[in-house]
Amino acid sequence: MSYNSEEIDALLKIAPLLNEFMLEDIGILITDTEKVLAYYPGERLDFGIKVGEAIDKNWVVDEALKQRRRVVNEVDESVCGVPYIGVGNPIFNENGTLVGGITISQPTEKKERLLAMSKDLLSTTEEVNNQVEEIAIEAEDMVEMGEKLEEISDETEARVRNTDNIVEIIKDIADKIKILGINASIEAARVGEEGQGFAVVAKEVQNLAEKSVESTTNIEETLEKVNEISSELNNVSEKLAEASDLQASVVNKIHAEMQSLNVLGNKILEMAESLSDDG
Structure with missing residues (x-):
C-alpha cells in the first residue's frame, strides 16, 4: 500500500540527519506496511537493504508491525560481525491507522564490553x-x-x-x-x-x-x-x-x-x- 502519511514523510526528512546527532553509530530503516521506503546504514552496520525491497519476516520491524508495539531484538556478532540491538516501532497516523514502521539498529560492543x-x-x-x-x-x-x-x-x-x-x-x-x-x-x-x-x-x-x-x-x-x-x-x-x-x-x-x-x-x-x- 502507498504510505501517504505525514508521519512517515517527516521521518524520511529527518532520518538522514539522525546519525549526525547521535553519539553512537546507528542504522535507520523506514518502511510502510509492505516494503522499504528508506535505509541509512551505519558505519559498521550495513545489512545491504534496498529501497523497494519487501519487508523480511525476520526483521524486527515486521514483528513490530504485527504486534503493533515496540519490539527490541538483540543480536550477537555472528550476523554482521558486530553485536547490535534493533528497536522496531510501528508508525500510526493521526487517526490511529498503522501506516508503517521504523527500525533503529545500534552496535552494542560497549555494552558487551x-x-x-x-x-x-x-x-x-x-x-x-x-x-x-x-x-x-x-x-x-x-x-x-x-x-x-x-x-x-x-x-x-x-x-x-x-x-x-x-x-x-x-x-x-x-x-x-x-x-x-x-x-x-x-x-x-x-x-x-x-x-x-x-x-x-x-x-x-x-x-x-x-x-x-x-x-x-x-x-x-x-x-x-x-x-x-x-x-x-x-x-x-x-x-x-x-x-x-x-x-x-x-x-x-x-x-x-x-x-x-x-x-x-x-x-x-x-x-x-x-x-x-x-x-
Whole structure:
C-alpha cells in the first residue's frame, strides 16, 4: 500500500540527519506496511537493504508491525560481525491507522564490553572473597594454636616450679647426709682401729652426698634450660596471637571492601543488561 502519511514523510526528512546527532553509530530503516521506503546504514552496520525491497519476516520491524508495539531484538556478532540491538516501532497516523514502521539498529560492543568487565569483576571479587574466607579460617587456627602453646607453656612452668621444690628437698637431704658422713668420720677417727669399718661406711656416705649434690646441680641446669624454652614458647605464642589479631583485622577490612566491590559489580551488570531491556 502507498504510505501517504505525514508521519512517515517527516521521518524520511529527518532520518538522514539522525546519525549526525547521535553519539553512537546507528542504522535507520523506514518502511510502510509492505516494503522499504528508506535505509541509512551505519558505519559498521550495513545489512545491504534496498529501497523497494519487501519487508523480511525476520526483521524486527515486521514483528513490530504485527504486534503493533515496540519490539527490541538483540543480536550477537555472528550476523554482521558486530553485536547490535534493533528497536522496531510501528508508525500510526493521526487517526490511529498503522501506516508503517521504523527500525533503529545500534552496535552494542560497549555494552558487551561492560557486561564482560562487570562479570570479570564479580568473578574476581568472588574468588578473592573465597581466598579471604580461607585466610580467616587459617587465622582462627593460628589463634587456637597460640592458645594451646600458651597452655603448654604455662603447664611446663608449673611443673618446673614443682620440680624446683623437689630439688630443694634433695639438696637439703644431701647436705644432711654430708654432715652425717663428716660426723661419722670424726667418730671413727676418735675410736681408732676399732672404728675402721665405720670409717669406710662414713666415706661411702660422704661420696653419696657429693653425688647427690652433683645430680641436683645437673637437674637445676636442665630445669633452667626448660624454663628458657618455656619462656620462648610464651613469647612465640604472644607474637602469634598479635599476628593473628592483625591478620583478622586486615581480613575483615578486605572482606568489607570486596563486599562493596561486589555490590558495585552487580550494579554495573544491571546497568549493562538494562541497555537492551525493552520498555
